């Protein structure tokens with residue numbers, strides 16, 4: 001199944017002229033997963049043409065305003081746009097009170113059920129095709145980092161080979177993909193002659209508002225894409241430490257240790273109107289680093 005990642009907001013703490021507040025939209029086939037919902041996310045979501053009535057989960061990392069002030073607006077917009085499907089919101093302790101509080105004070109007219117779940121470290125979503133795990137990041141308040149890991153996929157089916165062996169298209173082709181062998185024309189035919197080896201699923205890790213730490217490093221291991229707090233450049237390393245954030249260089253070192261494929265610098269402080277120095281510094285440590293603009297999309301393929 002295809003997976004794409006659209007950066008609805010790549011800034012942090014407060015927006016600036018170029019960057020909105022944190023929100024990452026993952027499209028996995030017809031399903032949507034939204035990581036954080038900073039203020040203004042609803043507008044970016046609309047611009048991304050994500051579809052308002054899709055199966056959707058929102059993951060909130062922590063209860064700092066820049067990561068969840070977009071939720072009321074998002075729920076309001078989805079109500080106005082006629083969403084009918086359930087919406088699941090997942091986050092650390094306090095998220096239930098926040099969503100309930102908004103719903104109590106503001107009349108949202110939501111025509112769809114809103115399920116809010118408070119989670120801790122561990123497996124927070126178990127889907128037949130993927131799971132999402134969370135660990136505690138290292139920040140001033142409880143903050144979760146999430147990793148979406150797809151389950152291994154079956155190997156590639158080679159129709160030409162199947163035809164060469166005279167196996168007719170239909171239920172036998174299906175069986176070849178789901179069992180180790182089939183019986184055809186009185187003979188046993190091993191599936192691996194026609195179906196390639198199992199393919200690994202994609203992995204995406206989202207770790208914002210955190211110091212570099214072992215928990216995130218382990219969570220991110222072998223990710224296809226790591227989206228990591230890169231609030232500051234090297235000259236503000238002390239500030240990063242004081243405020244529970246990371247520099248771009250620290251994010252790059254962690255990406256290298258975690259052996260990820262690509263790193264996206266994220267939660268860029270509003271004080272950088274031109275954050276190219278962050279990219280330069282990170283690339284010295286980990287060349288496969290990307291600096292995204294709001295609304296950029298990355299397509300992931302296994």
Ligand SMILES: [Zn+2]
Pocket residue numbers: 012013064066067209267
């Ligand atoms: Zn933040």
Ligand SMILES: [Zn+2]
Pocket residue numbers: 062064139209
């Ligand atoms: Zn924070």
